[in-house]
Amino acid sequence: MLAFSVNSNFPRMSLNVLLVVMWACIWRSLAFPTGSPGCRSSGAPTNDNDFVPSHGTSEDGNLPYFVNASRSGNDWTVMVWAENSYFKGFLLRVLPIFPSNTVAGSYVTMPSDTRNCSDTDATHTSADANHTSLTFVWRQSSTMTGDVYFKATIVHTKSTDYKITTSLPIVQDPECNSTKGCLSECDNGTCRYQVTWKRNGDLVRFEFQEILESGNKYQAIGFSSDRTMGDDSVMVCKSNGGAVSFELGYNSGKSYSALANSTNTGVDVIETSQTDNVIKCVVQRTINTTHAEVFNLSQPWYLLHAMGSVTGGFVGYHHTRTASITEVDFLTTESAQPPVTSTTPPTTSGISPDPECGSSKGCQFSCNGGACSYLITWQKRDDLVRFELMEMSSGSQYQAIAFSSDRKMGDDSVMACKSNSGAVSFELGYNSGKSYSALANLAGTGVNVIETSQISGRARCVVERTINSTNLQVFSLTRNWFLLRASGNLVGDSVAIHSTKAASTAQVDFLSASIVTAETNDQLMAKLHGCFMMIAWVMFSSIGIVTARYFKDGWSGKTLVGQKVWFQIHRTSMVLVFLFTVSAFVIIFVDVGEYREVVVSDGKDYLRYHPILGIVVMALTLINPIMSLFRCAPTDKKRIIFNVAHFIVGTGAHLLAAITILFGLNIDRLNIPTDASYVMYAYMAVFVFIEIAFQLQAVYEKSLNSSTDVAIEMKDADDKNETGIQFEKRPVIRKEVFLYFHILLMVALCVAMIVIVMTAD
Numbered sequence: 143m144l145a146f147s148v149n150s151n152f153p154r155m156s157l158n159v160l161l162v163v164m165w166a167c168i169w170r171s172l173a174f175p176t177g178s179p180g181c182r183s184s185g186a187p188t189n190d191n192d193f194v195p196s197h198g199t200s201e202d203g204n205l206p207y208f209v210n211a212s213r214s215g216n217d218w219t220v221m222v223w224a225e226n227s228y229f230k231g232f233l234l235r236v237l238p239i240f241p242s243n244t245v246a247g248s249y250v251t252m253p254s255d256t257r258n259c260s261d262t263d264a265t266h267t268s269a270d271a272n273h274t275s276l277t278f279v280w281r282q283s284s285t286m287t288g289d290v291y292f293k294a295t296i297v298h299t300k301s302t303d304y305k306i307t308t309s310l311p312i313v314q315d316p317e318c319n320s321t322k323g324c325l326s327e328c329d330n331g332t333c334r335y336q337v338t339w340k341r342n343g344d345l346v347r348f349e350f351q352e353i354l355e356s357g358n359k360y361q362a363i364g365f366s367s368d369r370t371m372g373d374d375s376v377m378v379c380k381s382n383g384g385a386v387s388f389e390l391g392y393n394s395g396k397s398y399s400a401l402a403n404s405t406n407t408g409v410d411v412i413e414t415s416q417t418d419n420v421i422k423c424v425v426q427r428t429i430n431t432t433h434a435e436v437f438n439l440s441q442p443w444y445l446l447h448a449m450g451s452v453t454g455g456f457v458g459y460h461h462t463r464t465a466s467i468t469e470v471d472f473l474t475t476e477s478a479q480p481p482v483t484s485t486t487p488p489t490t491s492g493i494s495p496d497p498e499c500g501s502s503k504g505c506q507f508s509c510n511g512g513a514c515s516y517l518i519t520w521q522k523r524d525d526l527v528r529f530e531l532m533e534m535s536s537g538s539q540y541q542a543i544a545f546s547s548d549r550k551m552g553d554d555s556v557m558a559c560k561s562n563s564g565a566v567s568f569e570l571g572y573n574s575g576k577s578y579s580a581l582a583n584l585a586g587t588g589v590n591v592i593e594t595s596q597i598s599g600r601a602r603c604v605v606e607r608t609i610n611s612t613n614l615q616v617f618s619l620t621r622n623w624f625l626l627r628a629s630g631n632l633v634g635d636s637v638a639i640h641s642t643k644a645a646s647t648a649q650v651d652f653l654s655a656s657i658v659t660a661e662t663n664d665q666l667m668a669k670l671h672g673c674f675m676m677i678a679w680v681m682f683s684s685i686g687i688v689t690a691r692y693f694k695d696g697w698s699g700k701t702l703v704g705q706k707v708w709f710q711i712h713r714t715s716m717v718l719v720f721l722f723t724v725s726a727f728v729i730i731f732v733d734v735g736e737y738r739e740v741v742v743s744d745g746k747d748y749l750r751y752h753p754i755l756g757i758v759v760m761a762l763t764l765i766n767p768i769m770s771l772f773r774c775a776p777t778d779k780k781r782i783i784f785n786v787a788h789f790i791v792g793t794g795a796h797l798l799a800a801i802t803i804l805f806g807l808n809i810d811r812l813n814i815p816t817d818a819s820y821v822m823y824a825y826m827a828v829f830v831f832i833e834i835a836f837q838l839q840a841v842y843e844k845s846l847n848s849s850t851d852v853a854i855e856m857k858d859a860d861d862k863n864e865t866g867i868q869f870e871k872r873p874v875i876r877k878e879v880f881l882y883f884h885i886l887l888m889v890a891l892c893v894a895m896i897v898i899v900m901t902a903d
Contacts, residue, residue, distance in 0.1 A: 177257060177265035178233035178295070193233060193295045193306050202303040203331060207296035209234075211309040213419075216282050217250070220292050220309065223275035230269055231297040236262040236280055239289045239310075239334055239353060244530075244604075246286040251279035269300070285498065289353065293329070308332045311420050312351045323472065325363070325447055325464075335449065337363055341473050342426075346439055347412075350379035350423040352449060354416065358382045360457050361421070364393060364446035365437045369465040371396055374446060375437040379414070379423030382452050386414040388423045391457070392435040398457060407436045429473065442469035462598050493517050493532050493600055499657055504650070506625060506658040518543060518627065522653045526606045527619055528592070531559040535601040538562045538632040542640075544573060545623035549645035551576055554626060555617040559594070559603035562635055566594040568603045571637070572615040576735060578637055587616045609653070622649035625658055639738055665812055665902075667733035671726045672806050673896045675756075678722035679799035680825055681892040685885055686715030687796060692836040696878055716767070716792075723763045723799075727756070740809055749809055755802040762795035800826060807899070818898040825891045832884050839877055 180192030194201075206225035211218050222232055236245050249258045255271045256278075258264045264278060282290065292309040310332035318324035318338065326336040335352040352361040360380035367373070376391040376398065388411045390401045401407070408428030415422045430438045437443060448460035493514040498521075499505035507517045516533040533541040539561055544554035556571035556578065568591050570581040581587065588608030595602050609619045617623065628640035644660035690712040697707040705713075740752050766788065773784045800822070807818045 177259065177267060178231065180233050180295070181259040181263045181265040183259045183263075192235075193293065195231075195295060195297055195304055197297070197300050197304075199301070199303050202305055205296070205298070205303065205305040207294075207305045207307060209292050209294045209296075209307050209309045211292050216247075216284060218280045218282065218290070218292075220278045220280060221275060222273075222278075222294055222296065224273070224296070227298065228272040228274050229296045229298050230272065231266050231300075232273075232276070233295045234264040234278065235293050236290050237293055239291055244286070245282075245290055247280055247282035249278060250281045251277070253277060285502070291334075310334060311353065312336050323470065323474065325445060325466075335361060337361070337447065339472050341429075344429055345426045346429060346472055347424065347426050348377065350377075350421075352379070352421050354381055354419050354421050358452035359421065360450060360452050362391075362448045362457065362460075364448070365439075365443035366393075366446050366465075367443065369444050369446075369467075371446065371463075375435060377409075377425065378457055379421060380452050380457060381416055381421045382455050384416060386416050386421050386423065388414055388425055389457075390436060400457070401435060407431060407433045409436065439472045442471045444468075445470045464598065493534060498655075500655060502655055504652060504655050504658065506627065506646070506660060516541060516627075516629070520652050521655070522609075523606070525609055527609060527652055528604065528606045529557065531557070531603045533559070533601055533629060534599055535561040535596065536599060539601070539629065540632055540637050541601070541629045542571070542627070542637065544626040544628070545617045545619075546573075546626050546645070547623065549624050549626070551626065551643075555615060557589075557603075557605065558637055559601060560632060560635070560637070561596055561601035562632055564596050566596045566601050566603065567635075568594055568605055569637075570616060580637070581613075581615060587611055587613045589616065619652045622651050624648075625650045625660075627660060667729055668812055669899050669902075671730040671733070672803070672812070672899055674722045674726035674729065675799065675803055675806070676892050676895050676899075678719045678726065679796060679803065680822075680895065681888045682715040682718045682722070683796050683799065684829055684888045686712045686719065687792065688832065688836065688884055689715070689881065692840060693878070693881060696881070720763055720767060723760060727760050730756075746808065749805050752802060752805040752809065755798055755805065759795055759799045759802055762791050762798070766791045766795065807895075812899070812902060814899055814902045818895050818902075821891055821895045821898065825888075825895075828887055828891065832880075832887075835880070836877075839880070843877075 178192075179196065180194075182192065206227050207223075207229060208225065209220065209222050211220045213219075218236075220234070222234060236247070238245050245262055248261045249264060252258060252264065253276045255266060255268045255273075256264055256276060257267050266273075280292075293306070294308070295304055295306050297304040308329050308331075310329065312328075312333040312335065314326065314328045314331050314333050315322060315324060315336065315338050317340070318326070322338045322340045324336065324338045327334045328336070333351070336349075337351075338349045340347050348363075350361050350363075352359065358381055360378055362376055362378040364371070364374035364376045371393050372395050374393040376393060378389045378391055378400075380387055380389070390404055390407055390409060391398055392401065408431035410426050411423070412426060413422065413424040427436070427439070429440050445466040446463070447465075448463045450460040450462075451458045493509075493516070495507065495509050495514060496503060496505060496517060496519055499507070499519065503519045503521045505517065505519045508515045509517070514532075517530070518532075519530045521528045529543075531541055531543065533539075535541075540558050542556055542558040544551070544556045546552075546554040551573050552575050554573040556573060558569050558571055558580075560567050560569065570584060570587055570589060571578055572581065584591070588611040590606050591603070592606060593602065593604040607616070607619070611618060625646040626643070627645075628643040630640040630642070631638050646658050646660055650656070650658050689708050693708040693711075694706070700707055702710045737753065740749050769784065769788060769791065773788075774781050804819060804822050806812075807814050807822060
């Protein structure tokens with residue numbers, strides 16, 4: 143350690159020199175002589191901010207700095223060089239060509255004055271060396287699938303501008319959006335794929351370019367009247383065994399077939415080639431053609447784009463698919479031609495099963511054939527566990543997993559992957575009882591976010607967490623936990639009540655590789671709730687209401703167990719309505735555990751009123767029998783008040799119950815086919831028709847008995863005297879027959895809905 147003392151005899155010039163030397167040392171430290179701060183030791187996050195130096199300078203894409211990579215087996219030879227110049231600093235990173243792939247490998251050859259700070263990142267170690275070229279060898283793991291590219295920031299000196307460039311072999315066409323229309327996926331002027339089109343007189347010239355990766359691949363575009371596959375004219379550029387060819391095809395529904403020949407199509411092939419791992423097709427097609435399956439370009443079309451594998455020379459199922467948001471005018475050549483924005487309607491084809499599941503990774507998934515609706519994986523890496531959450535998503539949704547000591551929600555450590563209109567984020571949370579809350583931040587949790595992305599409708603979060611954590615709400619993975627999974631909608635950016643939930647059938651060891659099965663998402667209680675409500679209101683309430691309203695004079699004044707027949711039917715029906723409604727209310731409360739809002743999808747906000755309406759129906763169901771206990775005698779002058787109140791409460795409950803049931807049949811959670819709703823609509827229509835029919839019959843009977851109009855009311859059980867009652871003249875067909883027909887219809891409609899609900903998946 144050096145000590146400096148300054149006295150009055152110390153020359154002022156010497157002090158100035160000392161300050162300059164000290165400032166030079168500080169300046170050198172700010173120049174990052176040991177490498178870029180963006181060089182990450184915890185893997186390679188796809189964070190573009192890492193590539194922006196902290197020098198306060200700007201990017202210059204014209205600087206003569208380049209990155210090139212070539213592959214031989216599992217080894218990639220990577221060169222970073224300057225043309226007629228030199229550079230002092232750089233950051234080099236390995237990235238997957240398609241974000242759904244995972245990079246796995248390491249640097250096996252490093253030039254002098256460089257270092258690797260992770261398996262994927264490399265940087266300089268000295269700010270003094272002038273580099274004209276650096277050559278690295280990066281070896282990918284034998285288990286890695288897919289292809290990679292290399293991205294670099296190259297800096298001449300600290301005070302000069304810098305350039306960010308990649309090793310992608312397809313150069314972005316400078317005419318895009320000026321004289322050419324383009325569809326591409328590019329990064330800093332180089333692209334993974336590119337399709338361009340340009341009008342030339344009566345022709346339109348199309349050019350396809352795609353990185354081959356490995357195996358046999360194809361790239362296709364379709365001209366469509368909508369944004370979905372079906373009845374589309376298709377052009378395909380494909381590579382099979384190193385031979386590149388072009389073909390025309392047609393999508394009939396979801397099935398693609400190549401045209402038998404290309405005669406009379408107006409399409410000419412100009413070039414097919416494969417160079418530097420890029421396949422290329424150039425074709426010209428007339429604007430108008432007489433071939434029915436080769437669409438005219440004189441009108442705009444939605445542009446579909448797909449890429450996938452070629453098997454046996456034939457185009458296979460696409461692994462990526464996009465569609466333009468608006469129709470594309472392929473004849474536009476002016477600079478106003480907008481770029482084609484690619485989006486992907488969510489399909490289960492966006493997530494492929496992970497071949498490492500059960501061998502080197504633990505997994506839970508829902509897959510059908512070669513496509514999954516969601517996939518969760520975990521893999522132990524030294525003292526870390528790497529988790530990957532993927533789910534097909536649209537709109538604002540989330541997928542969450544929780545570590546629990548049982549198979550129920552409560553006191554659980556949670557990880558959530560959220561997709562908010564395409565913007566994906568990750569958060570940690572905790573379930574306290576039935577309430578979820580997000581942790582304020584990740585500091586001190588031992589969790590690092592590696593990647594968040596949404597590609598082709600597939601939301602993806604990759605995180606690493608330490609096996610042990612000092613945060614009490616981030617559970618240690620040294621013990622086994624039940625794995626809970628939930629998904630649902632976001633409200634704003636906050637996790638809302640799940641629409642689906644499931645728990646593992648046994649506790650899971652997250653330090654080993656196993657395939658975890660989830661218990662069936664049992665909806666039995668919710669279905670029984672709905673069925674009991676339908677039995678109560680579609681069947682018994684409909685029978686009880688019609689009997690009381692139109693059959694007080696029925697059955698020729700006969701009694702049943704000391705009471706009028708109509709009254710016994712009405713009372714029995716309404717008692718059953720009460721019992722089934724109370725049972726349905728108790729069942730759903732036991733199932734849910736508390737009052738909860740209904741989780742609804744876009745455009746179905748009205749379904750949120752289902753629980754509120756159900757509570758109102760339950761209240762009216764309790765009020766009506768209580769009112770009946772305090773009714774006055776039929777001859778009392780105040781009886782009219784009871785009759786009106788009883789009618790309003792009963793009819794109101796019946797109407798609200800029908801609406802509530804209809805809402806319940808459309809709740810996403812139950813996944814009930816729309817057939818049940820149609821049956822409910824039929825019930826409503828039939829009931830209204832029967833009401834009208836009985837009203838007309840009542841008018842007809844009244845016309846037959848205008849001289850003997852006698853009101854008939856319920857009699858007390860001990861009053862057996864029927865001598866003072868006159869009965870009306872009756873039509874040929876007794877109206878009780880219509881009641882039996884009504885009962886048969888109500889039972890049939892109720893049974894139909896119950897069968898549909900109980901058999902729903």
